[in-house]
Amino acid sequence: MGNSSRKEESQEEEKEEDGEKARVMEEERRKRKKKKEEEMEDEELPLGVEELLASGDPVLDLSYKKFRRLPGVVCGLHHLEKLYVCGNSLRTVPExxxxxxxxxxxxxxxxKIEDVPLAxxxxxxxxxxxxxxxRLVSFPPELxxxxxxxxxxxxxxxxxxFPRQLYDLPHLRSLQMGDNRLRSLPPDLWRMEALRGLWLxxxxFTEFPRVLLRMVDLxxxxxxxxxxxxxxxxxxxPALRLFSYDGNPVEGPPGVGEEVLLVGEGAQEELxxxxxxKAKKEQEAKEREEALLAGEGPVIQGILKTARENSASYAGHKHNEEVPLTEEERRKKEMEAELERALNEYGAGLEYDLEGIEYDKEELIQEGDGFEEYEGQELEYERRDMDYEEGEVLEETGRQGRRH
Structure with missing residues (x-):
């Protein structure tokens, strides 16, 4: 009885061993078959690929060639700088x-990649x-x-x-994570200080991730x-230039800076x-400029002319040069001399003339004040105009940055 039982157990063990051997052999057979297929794939390159591989070009595009594995010869092209293998059936890449x-x-x-190859x-x-x-669900620490x-x-x-391995990439500026299954973002996402573009x-998401408000360089x-x-x-x-919120259950856009391009419900009306x-503000500024030019122009020209004359006169005295007088200036000077002699003789009208001199001085000061005020307003308008042009450039940059 005991011998019979032991014999049955021995037979069962042999069957299991035989089964295990059969499985191993089958696995080896499949591996050999797969390797042979891969070798055949290397040999049977699609039309035109051999020419690409032999071109010596630093850019190699093998997209949509129906590869199930990357041809081994590619890994020998040490001059490559850009490699595109999109739209194939790759599950991994060779080491x-x-x-x-x-x-x-x-x-x-x-x-069809399920894990990022460590290579x-x-x-x-x-x-x-x-x-x-x-078909990715995570990244390896080696990323x-x-x-x-x-x-x-x-x-x-x-x-x-959100894969926290990305925190250790100090220069990452553009992160495209659209069409995944994220419900929230980590509260310390702000640590990714280099990030400028984020697609989610x-x-x-059912709520706006509050941590994004701390990412001031986005x-x-x-x-x-x-x-x-x-x-x-x-x-x-403050750095935001493009915000897209289309397809969310909201009635209108959130508050954003004037230079931010919006995409979503109600965005067109807001823009x-x-x-x-902006156009109204421009028109008002233009009208103010025209009014200032119309009202202050002659005064400005007169002041500038007087200033030039005084400057020339001062320069002539400074260098002890004789400044030739015009006929009108000579007659005026003779009249002033005659008036001075009359005043010395009679002493009459002196107080009146002094008052007149004070009046002329006061008028000149008033005209000078008007000139300074005009210059300040003109400078302020030019500065606003420069800011407006700069805003257009930034807005155009944001518009071109979006890709999806």
Whole structure:
């Protein structure tokens, strides 16, 4: 009885071992088959790809070539600076990609990548990394190796939490996280001080993330297609140039600076009102300028002429030069001398003439005051005009910055 039981157990163990061996063999067979397919893929490159690989161009675009893996020969192109492999069926990239030390731009959008390959995290000269429309849910800690990264696009993935590994990328300026599954942002997001553009459209926000109000250097903020019902006043973001809130259940735009471009419900009306206010202000300034020129012009010219004459006269005396007199000036001087002799003889009318001199002096002071006031107003108008032109340039910059 006991022998029979032990025999049955032994047979069961043998069956399990045989089954395990069969599974291992099957796994090995599949691996060999996969490797053979990959080798065939390397050999059977799509039409025109061989020419691209042999061109020596630092930019290589292999997008939409139906690759299931990156051709191994690509990792030997050490001169590459930009590599685009969008719209294929890649699940990973070969480890040998680390040999592309000079790579600055890597685009892997629209593939089937589930985890960021660690080899990518060793490309330390990357400045732009595009991982949109894959199957990512997280980043590896090694992502912080990309210290030169300035632009990261990771839209249309499956992130439910903000990846804190991004905090360790000191130069990251543009972060595209649209169409993920975020419900909130970490309260210390303000630590990303280099960030200038943040795209959060198509997530699951029901409230405006208050931490964004502390990110005073943000220039572009996109919160389209969320479920936010109330927006705070955004005038506390002085650098903001573009704010997009389209597709949220709100009736109108939040308060923003006059130079901010708006996209969303009620934005068109606000922008039209803003343009009207600006045009009206311009017209009023122009009318003030014309009024000042019409009312003060002759006085200014007279003062300037007098000032030039006095300056010339002073310069002549200073250098002991004889200033030749015109016929009119000579006659005037003779009349003044004759009047002085008469006053000396009779002493009459002296008080009257002194009063007249005081009056002339007072009139000149009044005219001088008017000139200074006009100059100040003209300078102020020119300064406003410069500010207006600068605002147009900043607004145009914000309009061009949006990409989605």
């Amino acid at each position: 040998n990609i680390v040999k592309l030390k000079g790579l600055r731009i890597l685009a892997l959008d629209f593939n 990518i995290c060793e490309l330390r000269n990357l400045t732009r990394l595009y991982l949109g429309s894959n 912080r190796n990309l210290q030169n990264l300035r632009c990261l696009w990771m839209e249309s993935n499956y992130f439910t939490r 459209y198509g997530n699951r 220039e572009i903020l996109d919160l389209d297609k969320n479920k936010i019902t109330v927006f705070p006043n955004l005038r506390r973001l 039209e009102d803003r343009a009207y206010r």
